[in-house]
Amino acid sequence: MDTSVSRPELLLVADAVSREKGIEREEVLEAMEQAIQKAGRAKYGHEKDIRATIDRRTGEVRLSRWTEVVETVENEETQIPLAIASKFQPEIKAGEYLVDPLPPIDFGRIAAQTAKQVIVQRVREYERKRQYNEFKDRVGEIVNGTVKRTEYGNLMVEIGSAEALLRRDELIPRETFRNSDRVRAYIYDVRDEPRGPQIFLSRTHPAFLAKLFAQEVPEIYDGIIEIKAVARDPGSRAKMAVISRDASIDPVGACVGMRGSRVQAVVAELQGEKIDIIPWSPQAATFVVNALAPAEVSKVVMDEEAGRVEVVVPDEQLSLAIGRRGQNVRLASQLTRWDIDILTEAEESERRQEEFRRRTNLFVEALDVDDVIAGLLVTEGFHTVEELAYADPDELIGIEGFDESVVGELVQRAEAYLVRQEENLDAKRRELGVTDDIANLGVFTNQMLVTLGEKGVKTLDDLADLAGDELVEILGSDAIEEDAANEIIMAARAHWFDGEEGKPSDQEEG
Structure with a gap:
């Protein structure tokens, strides 16, 4: 009995599907084998181990039943005792398989439909796997695509043979796209989900702006100029910090281009978003000053432990430094990763005077001295009574108008004040x-x-x-x-x- 049938048309179909779907010919043939196996099990028994092979050169289809040889049978459908199997093949051992060729299947309508479903499903799985492998390493790239359809404001974008999602909140405000419109976006995530690979696009991501500049500015693409940080208020304004690896190249000028040609190309893509290009500096204070441009800064006070920076600007520069609805200072804070507080020179002067008065009053009350001596102590940088009590006497004698007797009396009064304070706290502790x-x-x-x-x-x-x-x-x-x-x-x-x-x-x- 002939146990095989030649089907050269299967190879032609596999070649056609492989070209159309962009997947390997071998994967298509494996899907066909699984479809034939499923049809074979439907005919000879679902519990049996039915396997099909397609000859890769001739298209010849072979169907066979595989039975495992075991010492003790646990499943009669797929296993056979060694004693019986040795009658058919004397050399066979436990753990090997007894292979029985089966007659080829005459595909009826139901069997053919089932086989087609299996092939379509397997091809779809291979296609999804190929898409995921293709795009998983493309996160961080800019792609061009065509809007295929709109779902609740979200755009489904066709990029090559794949479909990507551009959510409504990843679109620049007030921009609209219709079906068949071309769109350029940034791939920020690719996930392998049960329903297939999900490719997520964005036009508001800060890296989208950086990648656009890399396309427009050859020096960035070549690595001569590096984009160190980007902060965006999509569709309105953005700040970008750049640094040049070549001292002869101005990073800001290179990004702006001749008569602003390079920056204008990016601005046009971002729907008119204004872009401030500033030089990056390893000195945090300098970087903060640059980031607040175009506002002028008079003074910067850093608090590294708290991650805060206090910036003093001229009174007339306050609105410019803060920006409309706080936009300028907010973007500068995002760019530098420092919390920025803006003060005018008048506010800073008033606060400094208030601090001076508060510390002066502290010394007046604690040491029972007049305003002049207390003011001198504050002017010399003493903030607390503890600092005075443990200060080096030589340092105090160096203050104008202070001699050894004055210094000794001040230190004695400071120490006495601390003792009284500790006694009061101890009494309060007991009271509590x-x-x-x-x-x-x-x-x-x-x-x-x-x-x-x-x-x-x-x-x-x-x-x-x-x-x-x-x-x-x-x-x-x-x-x-x-x-x-x-x-x-x-x-x-x-x-x-x-x-x-x-x-x-x-x-x-x-």
Whole structure:
């Protein structure tokens, strides 16, 4: 009995599908084999291990049943005992397969339809896999596509043989596209999802602007000029910081181009979005000043720990520095990654005077001195009584009008003030009911103990019941770090395990 049938037309179909869908010929043939296998199982039994092969040269189709040779049969449909199999093939061993050729299938209408569905499904899976592999490494590229359809304001864009999603919130405000319109966008994400690869596009992403400049400015494409940061208010305004690796090339001028030709090409693509191109600087203060252009800056005060910068501008420059609805300072903050506070020179002067008065009054009240001496101390940079009490006497004697007797008296008064302050805090701590057990841990100042008492932490058990982050929240991150807070809490819990008074009962622990 002939167990094979020659079907050269299968090879022609596989070649046609491979060319049309852009997938490998081998993958199409594998899909056909699976379709024939499915039809074979429908005829000979779904539980049996039916396999089909297509000869890659002649198109000859072979169908066979594979039965595993085992010592002990667990599935009679797919397994056969070694004793029986050895009668057919004396050399066969357990773990090998007994292969029985089957007569070719005469595809009826139902079988042909089933085979077609399997092939279509497999081809679709291969096509999705190919699309994902093609685009997964293209994240960060700009692509050109055609709007295929609109769904609830979102655009489905055809890019080559794939379809991408351009969501409404990734479109520049007020821009509209119709079906068949050409669109240029940035691939910012590609995900392999059950329904197929999802390609996400954007026209508002900051990197879209950077990639557009890379297309317009050869120096950026060649790596001579580097775009260090971009901040955008899509459709309205953007800021871009650039630096040149070649001292002879002006990075700003190269990006602007002759008579603004290069920057205007990008502006036109972004629907008239105004672009400020500024030189990047490794010095944070200089970079902040550049980022606030076109506003002029008089003074910059950096607070690196808080990540904040205070910028002082002339009174007439305030509106320019802030920008319409705060746009200029907001973009500058995004660009530099610093929180920027804008002050006018008048506001800064008023605040400085208020700070001077506050510190002067502190020294007047604490040391019982007149305004002149207190003002001199503030002018020389003393902010607190503690700084004065522990200052080097030689440093104080260097102040105009101060001699050894004056300095000695001031230091003595400062030390006495600190003692009184500690006594007052200790008394307040006791009044709040904070026990000596907590004070004796030796890790809290009297001010901290008062703060704990005000928050209801008065005994070792109260302290032991806290988590590290809760203690940091009570005292403030400036006063204590979380690692140290955890160590303190563990020390407070030590008495639970020593059998001391205050150990929770079994019922409480449960």
